[in-house]
Structures are given as structure tokens and as C-alpha cells.
Amino acid sequence: MGKFCKKIKENSIGYFIINFNAIKDEKLSKHNSIRVGGNADYYVEPQTIKEFVDIIKYCKNNNIKYFILGNGTKVVFADNGFRGVVICTKKLNKIVQKKEIICAMCGVNLFALNRYLIENSLSGLEFSFGIPGTMGGAIYMNAGAYGDEIGNYVKKIQIFDGEKIKIIKGKNLTFSYRQSVVKEKGYIVLKVWLKLKNGDKNQIEKKCNEYFSKRKIAQPLETFNFGSTFKKTNGIIAGKIIDNLGLKGVTINGAQVSTLHGNFIVNKNNATMQDIKDLIALIKMKVYESCGVMLDEEVILIGDD
Numbered sequence: 001m002g003k004f005c006k007k008i009k010e011n012s013i014g015y016f017i018i019n020f021n022a023i024k025d026e027k028l029s030k031h032n033s034i035r036v037g038g039n040a041d042y043y044v045e046p047q048t049i050k051e052f053v054d055i056i057k058y059c060k061n062n063n064i065k066y067f068i069l070g071n072g073t074k075v076v077f078a079d080n081g082f083r084g085v086v087i088c089t090k091k092l093n094k095i096v097q098k099k100e101i102i103c104a105m106c107g108v109n110l111f112a113l114n115r116y117l118i119e120n121s122l123s124g125l126e127f128s129f130g131i132p133g134t135m136g137g138a139i140y141m142n143a144g145a146y147g148d149e150i151g152n153y154v155k156k157i158q159i160f161d162g163e164k165i166k167i168i169k170g171k172n173l174t175f176s177y178r179q180s181v182v183k184e185k186g187y188i189v190l191k192v193w194l195k196l197k198n199g200d201k202n203q204i205e206k207k208c209n210e211y212f213s214k215r216k217i218a219q220p221l222e223t224f225n226f227g228s229t230f231k232k233t234n235g236i237i238a239g240k241i242i243d244n245l246g247l248k249g250v251t252i253n254g255a256q257v258s259t260l261h262g263n264f265i266v267n268k269n270n271a272t273m274q275d276i277k278d279l280i281a282l283i284k285m286k287v288y289e290s291c292g293v294m295l296d297e298e299v300i301l302i303g304d305d
């Protein structure tokens, strides 16, 4: 960093930009799968876990608002952006294996992890092939599909609780449907240890491809989206009821209920967060009027409030 950096006060924003390679006024629509959002004041991609923790500490010590971003496949950013620092984990992407235990950093992409598991004949996570998020996002959301979920394979995780780095054992993570202790307590996931099983490489790959083929048929993968909009609520499968109500294809400005899958909203034409919010409100009202159930959002809306 040299003499220049040392001259800058450690609590100054100049120090932050130079020391952590932060980008000023970064367009957030480049960093989520629905391609919606204004600018973040600062955007940073830490290269190491230590740097990740240092950035969070810096933000906390200087009262700067921050948001942890994985691959942005479950979040929509406000049209006026984010007043603070968006910290994206995608460069924290190392995988280490010890027999049937995998240690993945929080930024490891589930596609990359599954490719690694196929290559190394490890079975268990095939259901997740096609979930486009990172390990951190998957743990936060307890990502799941086809009757299985990531929580079933977690041996332990390393987290930062804002003050200390800690290990939490799998049995203490209290995973449930799209819920985890990480989400409840606002922990930051640094590393995840998964317990998998040795299997047959060809069988694992076949299973992954089968799951992905199902997705390609059922989901609008060619259009920008954030996966399911709503959770299963009171046992009601949101996509089915939205479909039955004839809401597929309903459009508000640039946002549309996918014509393929009722629980997906797609960015049809320069959608804004407001368009998405309005469409969500319309769907919730129609569903409530028809069956008295208030749907609960799975998508995470990051506003500037």
C-alpha cells in the first residue's frame, strides 16, 4: 500500500477506498439476477476472509451501513440504490476437501461446488444443482429444492458475529424452511463445512443433470428473475394458486408474473423495484381475496430506509 496510504487517516473514506479497493457509485443492477437497483455509495469484493472481516469492522467502527451480497439471486435493490457499502463475497471462493468433508468459503457458487463434487465423486447436494447462489446465501436462506435443503448437510460453520469469529455446530444452527440461525441473529457466514458421502461419479452427474433439466422446463431461466417470489404459506404452494387465479403474464410496467411459472417475477423491460413491489402487492391482494391466505415473500427487498 506504500507511504501514500499510511498518510491517510485510518478512519477516513480515502483509507477505505484505497485499502480495500472499493468502487464508488457502483450500479447494483449489475450485481443481482433480476438486474434491478440504483447505485451503491461503495461496492467492494474482499479477496480474503481477513479482509472481509476487516471491512465489516471498519464499517461498524465508522457507523457506515453495509450489506452482505452473495450472488444477488434473492435480492432486489431500491431504485435509488444503497447509501452505504455493499460487500460482495464472490471472490471468497476456495474449496478444501478432507475425505467426505468439504470446507467451502462463503462466496463459493453452488454451480462450482457441484462441479467439484461431481469431479470428486461426492454425493448429497445434487438437489442444489441449478440454485444459482453462493454458500453464504444458501446458509442464510437454508436453500432447498425437491424435498431437500442445504441445512441437512452442514457439519459446522464459521461466522463473524460483529465482534468475534466463532464456530457454530450444525445441530445448533436450527435450520427450518428458508430459515436459519444466521438469518435470525444477523450472523455473517465466513466458511461452511459440509458432510457428504462417497458416491459414483456418473450417478452424481446424472442426478444433477436430471434436477437441472426439471428447472429448465419449469422456470423462466432465459429471463432475469430472483427465483421464487413467495414462500410456501400455510401449506399453500404459491405458484399453483397464482396460476389458478390466472395471474401468469400480469404486468406492471417492466415487471411481469412469468408466463411459465406463477411464483416467478421476471424483469421484462427495465423493471424498477417499485414495479416489483406493486406486482407483489397485487398478487398478495388477489390471493388473499380468493382464499384468505396472506402470502409471505421469499425475495429480499433492500431499500434505502
Ligand SMILES: Cc1cc2nc3c(=O)[nH]c(=O)nc-3n(C[C@H](O)[C@H](O)[C@H](O)COP(=O)(O)OP(=O)(O)OC[C@H]3O[C@@H](n4cnc5c(N)ncnc54)[C@H](O)[C@@H]3O)c2cc1C
Pocket (backbone or CB within 6 Å): 033, 067, 068, 069, 070, 071, 072, 073, 074, 075, 089, 106, 130, 131, 132, 133, 134, 135, 136, 137, 138, 139, 140, 141, 142, 143, 144, 145, 182, 187, 188, 189, 190, 219, 221, 225, 226, 227, 228, 300
Ligand atoms: C433461477 C433461480 C432459481 C432459484 N432456485 C432456488 C431453489 O430451488 N431453492 C432456493 O432455496 N432458492 C432458489 N433461488 C434463490 C437463491 O438462488 C437462493 O436463495 C440462494 O441461496 C441465494 O444465494 P445468493 O448468494 O444469491 O444470496 P444473495 O441474493 O446475494 O443474498 C441473499 C441473502 O443472504 C445474505 N447473505 C449472503 N451471503 C451471506 C453471508 N456470507 N453471510 C450472511 N448472510 C449472507 C444476504 O445478505 C441476503 O440477505 C433461485 C434463484 C434463481 C434466480
